[in-house]
Amino acid sequence: MALEERIVATYEFRSSDRSAARRLARRIAVEQTVEMPLSAVRREIRASVVGQLEHLEPLGAGRWRATISYPPELARGELASLLNLLFGNLSLMGGLRLVECHLPPVLMSQFSGPRFGIEGVRRMSGVSVRPLIASAIKPVGLDSLQLAELAYRFARAGVDIVKDDHGLYDQPYAPFAERVARCADAVAKANAETGGRALYFPHVGASHERLEERLTQARAQGCQGVLLAPLLVGPDRFWGLASRGEIAILAHPSFSGAYLERTHGIAPELLLGKFFRLIGADGVIFANVGGRFPVTQATCDAIVRNLTAHWAHLRAAFPVAGGGVDARKVDCWIERYGKDLILLISSSLYARRDLERAARELVERVRRYE
Amino acid sequence: MALEERIVATYEFRSSDRSAARRLARRIAVEQTVEMPLSAVRREIRASVVGQLEHLEPLGAGRWRATISYPPELARGELASLLNLLFGNLSLMGGLRLVECHLPPVLMSQFSGPRFGIEGVRRMSGVSVRPLIASAIKPVGLDSLQLAELAYRFARAGVDIVKDDHGLYDQPYAPFAERVARCADAVAKANAETGGRALYFPHVGASHERLEERLTQARAQGCQGVLLAPLLVGPDRFWGLASRGEIAILAHPSFSGAYLERTHGIAPELLLGKFFRLIGADGVIFANVGGRFPVTQATCDAIVRNLTAHWAHLRAAFPVAGGGVDARKVDCWIERYGKDLILLISSSLYARRDLERAARELVERVRRYE
Numbered sequence: 001m002a003l004e005e006r007i008v009a010t011y012e013f014r015s016s017d018r019s020a021a022r023r024l025a026r027r028i029a030v031e032q033t034v035e036m037p038l039s040a041v042r043r044e045i046r047a048s049v050v051g052q053l054e055h056l057e058p059l060g061a062g063r064w065r066a067t068i069s070y071p072p073e074l075a076r077g078e079l080a081s082l083l084n085l086l087f088g089n090l091s092l093m094g095g096l097r098l099v100e101c102h103l104p105p106v107l108m109s110q111f112s113g114p115r116f117g118i119e120g121v122r123r124m125s126g127v128s129v130r131p132l133i134a135s136a137i138k139p140v141g142l143d144s145l146q147l148a149e150l151a152y153r154f155a156r157a158g159v160d161i162v163k164d165d166h167g168l169y170d171q172p173y174a175p176f177a178e179r180v181a182r183c184a185d186a187v188a189k190a191n192a193e194t195g196g197r198a199l200y201f202p203h204v205g206a207s208h209e210r211l212e213e214r215l216t217q218a219r220a221q222g223c224q225g226v227l228l229a230p231l232l233v234g235p236d237r238f239w240g241l242a243s244r245g246e247i248a249i250l251a252h253p254s255f256s257g258a259y260l261e262r263t264h265g266i267a268p269e270l271l272l273g274k275f276f277r278l279i280g281a282d283g284v285i286f287a288n289v290g291g292r293f294p295v296t297q298a299t300c301d302a303i304v305r306n307l308t309a310h311w312a313h314l315r316a317a318f319p320v321a322g323g324g325v326d327a328r329k330v331d332c333w334i335e336r337y338g339k340d341l342i343l344l345i346s347s348s349l350y351a352r353r354d355l356e357r358a359a360r361e362l363v364e365r366v367r368r369y370e
Numbered sequence: 371m372a373l374e375e376r377i378v379a380t381y382e383f384r385s386s387d388r389s390a391a392r393r394l395a396r397r398i399a400v401e402q403t404v405e406m407p408l409s410a411v412r413r414e415i416r417a418s419v420v421g422q423l424e425h426l427e428p429l430g431a432g433r434w435r436a437t438i439s440y441p442p443e444l445a446r447g448e449l450a451s452l453l454n455l456l457f458g459n460l461s462l463m464g465g466l467r468l469v470e471c472h473l474p475p476v477l478m479s480q481f482s483g484p485r486f487g488i489e490g491v492r493r494m495s496g497v498s499v500r501p502l503i504a505s506a507i508k509p510v511g512l513d514s515l516q517l518a519e520l521a522y523r524f525a526r527a528g529v530d531i532v533k534d535d536h537g538l539y540d541q542p543y544a545p546f547a548e549r550v551a552r553c554a555d556a557v558a559k560a561n562a563e564t565g566g567r568a569l570y571f572p573h574v575g576a577s578h579e580r581l582e583e584r585l586t587q588a589r590a591q592g593c594q595g596v597l598l599a600p601l602l603v604g605p606d607r608f609w610g611l612a613s614r615g616e617i618a619i620l621a622h623p624s625f626s627g628a629y630l631e632r633t634h635g636i637a638p639e640l641l642l643g644k645f646f647r648l649i650g651a652d653g654v655i656f657a658n659v660g661g662r663f664p665v666t667q668a669t670c671d672a673i674v675r676n677l678t679a680h681w682a683h684l685r686a687a688f689p690v691a692g693g694g695v696d697a698r699k700v701d702c703w704i705e706r707y708g709k710d711l712i713l714l715i716s717s718s719l720y721a722r723r724d725l726e727r728a729a730r731e732l733v734e735r736v737r738r739y740e
Contacts, residue, residue, distance in 0.1 A: 031662070034509030035537060040720040041509055049511035049543075073541050074510065080575045080602040081539040084624050088536070088602070091627030092663045092693070139404030139411055140444065141419035166458070167405060169451040171443050173419075205450045208610035232450040232458070234604015240578035254454050257461030258628045258635045265628045292401070293462045323462070350410040 003054065006069040008102040009086050013095055014263075015064045018056070025053045025066035028096070031089050033070065049074070065099070072104050079236050079279065082107070087266060099267040101274065108312045115245035116225075116282040117315030118308070118340050124224045124248065125160045126197040130369040131334055131341040133158075133362060134201075134250075134320065135349060137183065138165035144174040148182035150355070155190035155198035157359035158367075161342065162187055163227050164203035166252045176206075177217055184221035201225040201250060205232055215247065224248060225282070231255040235279055242280025250320060251281035268299050273306025276317070283318035283342055288333065291324025304337045318342050327362045339369055373424065376439040377477065379456050380470040384633075385434045388426070395423045395436035398466070401459050403440065419444070435469070442474050449606050449649065452477070457636060469637040471644065478682045485615035486595075486652040487685030488678070488710050494594045494618065495530045496567040500739040501704055501711040503528075503732060504571075504620075504690065505719060507553065508535035514544040518552035520725070525560035525568035527729035528737075531712065532557055533597050534573035536622045540580075546572075547587055554591035571595040571620060575602055585617065594618060595652070601625040605649055612650025620690060621651035638669050643676025646687070653688035653712055658703065661694025674707045688712050697732045709739055 011028060015021035029051030034041050041050070048071060055067040075082035087098050114120070122128055137150040147168075154162045162183070170176040180202045187200040204214040204226045211233060218226050225248035230238040232255050242249050253272060258265065266275075268286070276284045286303050287293035304319040321333055322344030330343055345362060352358035381398060385391035399421030404411050411420070418441060425437040445452035457468050484490070492498055507520040517538075524532045532553070540546040550572045557570040574584040574596045581603065588596050595618035600608040602625050612619050623642060628635065636645075638656070646654045656673050657663035674689040691703055692714030700713055715732060722728035 033537070034511065035535060036509055036717045037721045040717075042512075045509060045511035049509065073543065074537075075539075076541070078539050078575070078577050080577060080599070081537075081541075084537065084539075084575070084599070084602055087628075088599070088624035089627075089663075091625050092623060092657050093627065094664050139406055139415060139419065141404065141415035142412075165405060167403070167444075167451075167454065169445075169448050169454075171446070171451075173443065205448070205454070207448050207450060207606050229450070229454070229458070232454055232604075232606070234602075234607050236577050236602070237604050237607060253462060254458035255461050257459075257463065258457075287462050293459075294464050347406045347410075351407045 001071070003069060004102070005072065005104045005106070007072055007075060007085065007104065007107065008054065008067060008069045009098060010065060010067045010100040012059065012063060012065050012097045012099050014062050016062070018058070021064040021066065022053070022056055025056055025068065028066070028090060029053055029068050032085055033074065035089065072106050075107060077110060079239050083235065094264055096264055097267060098265070099270060101270060105312070111278050111314070112243055112280065113277055113314030114280055114282045114317045115242060116248040118318050119315065121225070121248055121282055121318055125199055127160060129339060131339050131343055131366055132160040132318070133366055134161035134163055134342050134344045135159045135359065136163050136165040136344070136346040138167070138346065140165065140167045140171060141173050144179040144182045147174055147179055148186040151183040151200060152186035152190050153356040154359055155187045155196065156194060157356050158194070158196060158363035159198060159359055161199045161201055161225070163201040163250065166203055166205070166227060166229060166254055168203050169205060176202075176214055180218055180221050180223070184223060188222070199224055201227050203227040205229060211237070211241075215241065219247060225250065227252055229254040229256075230276060230279065230281070235275070238281075239279035248282040249280065250283040250285060251276045252285050253287065268295070269302030269306050273303040274311075277307055277311070277314060281317050283320045285320040285322045285344060287323030288321040288325050290326070290329070291322070293323045301336070304341075308340055316340065320344050327358065330362065330365055334366075334369055371441070373439060374472070375442065375474045375476070377442055377445060377455065377474065378424065378437060378439045378472040379468060380435060380437045382429065382433060382435050382467045382469050383465055384432050386432070388428070391434040391436065392423070392426055395426055395438060398436070398460060399423055399438050402455055403444065405459065442476050445477060447480060449609050453605065464634055466634055467637060468635070469640060471640060475682070481648050481684070482613055482650065483647060483684030484650055484652045484687045485612065486618040488688050489685065491595070491618055491652055491688055495569055497530060499709060501709050501713055501736055502530040502688070503736055504531035504533055504712050504714045505529045505729065506533050506535040506714070506716040508537070508716065510535065510537045510541060511543050514549040514552045517544055517549055518556040521553040521570060522556035522560050523726040524729055525557045525566065526564060527726050528564070528566060528733035529568060529729055531569045531571055531595070533571040533620065536573055536575070536597060536599060536624055538573050539575060546576075546584055550588055550591050550593070554593060558592070569594055571597050573597040575599060581607070581611075585611065589617060595620065597622055599624040599626075600646060600649065600651070605645070608651075609649035618652040619650065620653040620655060621646045622655050623657065638665070639672030639676050643673040644681075647677055647681070647684060651687050653690045655690040655692045655714060657693030658691040658695050660696070660699070661692070663693045671706075674711075678710055686710065690714050697728065700732065700735055704736070704739055
């Protein structure tokens with residue numbers, strides 16, 4: 001079978017020399033497939049099912065990169081089995097990083113990817129060229145009226161997407177149904193006053209069947225998009241909801257960071273840039289350089305690239321730069337990442353005395369890229 | 371509010387001195403709650419919602435332990451919001467380890483924990499005192515008849531729980547419905563011949579609504595338990611299925627390992643030992659010392675302790691020692707972990723020429739602990 005027809009995973013790890021690196025790579029290929037001593041595996045299964053070491057190369061400084069291929073039959077039809085195959089038990093081994101993954105056409109065809117993507121979200125907001133601005137209403141602890149007032153002010157100022165903070169669930173301070181109704185009304189009122197088309201995306205994270213209820217409530221309030229964290233609701237659940245194509249979904253990286261460590265886990269450009277897009281995120285929030293989280297410019301660049309690059313039949317997903325982006329530095333990010341970008345800016349607006357004015361200045365700055 | 375009435379989380383991290391450690395601890399308390407500059411947060415929210423640093427102590431060698439408390443309102447009714455509160459954005463920070471967590475009665479009352487637990491699984495298998503033996507049928511690649519033949523041999527030998535390998539999904543080699551029917555029949559046949567009560571636990575991991583279908587199929591075949599990986603189906607989904615109490619669930623640690631790194635993540639004894647029990651795992655598979663995964667004895671001891679210790683109204687969950695346990699060394703593990711233990715042993719049996727005989731010797735060894 002040609003390599004393009006197989007699942008191809010690239011791992012990086014530390015090793016003393018080539019023969020030890022080869023042993024570890026072969027161990028990965030066995031652990032992730034038959035998971036038992038090869039001597040006890042029938043010859044035909046050894047040939048057709050066990051992962052194959054395709055390539056091994058030194059990266060210098062004692063690090064190695066191994067490319068291993070698996071038969072697509074192992075993961076057909078199931079996202080969970082794909083994640084299990086690529087990094088299930090390996091997650092327990094330590095010192096291993098999954099850095100790249102190729103999926104063959106037979107698997108790709110099972111994923112429809114973003115149902116709206118950059119184009120769809122642009123259509124909703126009526127913004128065809130320039131980057132979009134998103135701001136979060138917060139903090140948790142405010143009541144629904146206070147949050148709606150913030151939503152109103154952001155929308156008045158011209159912010160394109162007003163979203164719930166990802167820490168807003170169904171807390172007694174501002175219960176979900178009440179909050180969503182009030183905020184959707186507030187944004188509609190602002191739009192009526194300004195002639196704008198600001199969108200309100202509530203956070204629908206919830207337990208069990210309540211997640212469906214919240215989606216229904218959000219749609220009933222006219223929301224065209226929502227916020228959801230794949231690692232908190234489960235990547236599979238996220239995929240299921242996104243593939244129905246009823247509502248746009250911004251993916252939040254909460255709880256995903258444990259996979260993103262430098263020496264073990266899954267490269268952020270793969271997890272956020274490819275897997276989140278594969279399971280249908282229309283936009284993916286990532287912690288940008290210079291904010292509150294320790295990330296590198298190369299990682300952010302690679303996330304943006306993977307979200308927007310041509311990839312089979314998948315629509316491009318919006319890169320959403322957040323995690324402490326300074327409103328005064330947006331030009332730098334637009335130049336770097338391009339105009340197909342959502343700037344998620346909240347804290348640096350809240351830090352200003354006049355929130356609406358701060359938001360308006362940001363809007364004016366970004367509208368120059370029309 | 372008394373500390374026992376609040377959510378109390380303990381984090382460990384590296385810091386140069388006490389004042390830097392205090393700054394980092396306060397940053398955690400803000401990031402996980404209001405997630406914005408404190409100067410822009412109303413006084414009443416600062417007092418009632420922002421996390422509070424309760425305790426800070428040096429651990430030596432530049433490491434510090436901080437105890438932070440949160441109001442229970444932030445996570446009431448939602449598992450996802452609890453995980454988000456404890457480690458959501460922190461997962462993105464690096465160098466932070468969540469090592470302990472206290473949940474107040476108002477939150478604990480929302481979790482029923484294991485619906486069967488040690489006692490329930492013992493009742494199913496008719497084994498009241500000694501440890502249980504579980505073995506996995508594998509490798510993936512065998513057809514349903516071949517897997518059923520293995521299930522038959524394990525059951526004939528007296529293995530208590532015959533389980534699917536966690537890599538078995540719905541692959542074309544042995545499609546789920548066919549495999550489960552054949553294996554359930556094979557185990558029933560062996561039981562009829564031996565007078566035994568071996569159980570067959572299939573792996574029901576699947577995407578979207580197919581997970582429900584597979585549960586239904588498993589129950590229709592008379593299965594009293596199943597295997598499922600919380601991090602692959604989503605902890606929330608796992609909790610939802612477990613809390614219905616229809617079928618016992620063994621939790622598999624696949625894909626959880628990224629959280630378990632030594633300097634960043636969630637301590638294994640907390641994730642596997644407490645959270646998996648909280649969301650209803652009746653048994654929790656962990657990689658034991660001396661097997662294929664790098665774990666410490668102290669970690670395994672702590673996992674076993676947390677699964678079985680008194681904890682509010684939650685039933686004890688079975689520790690399931692796996693990940694390469696050698697059949698010849700079971701006495702050592704029974705002495706160490708006690709009799710409330712499932713020994714998950716497969717590879718070291720497959721490595722022997724006569725599988726049924728190897729399993730029978732293991733069974734005889736363990737039955738001495740009756």
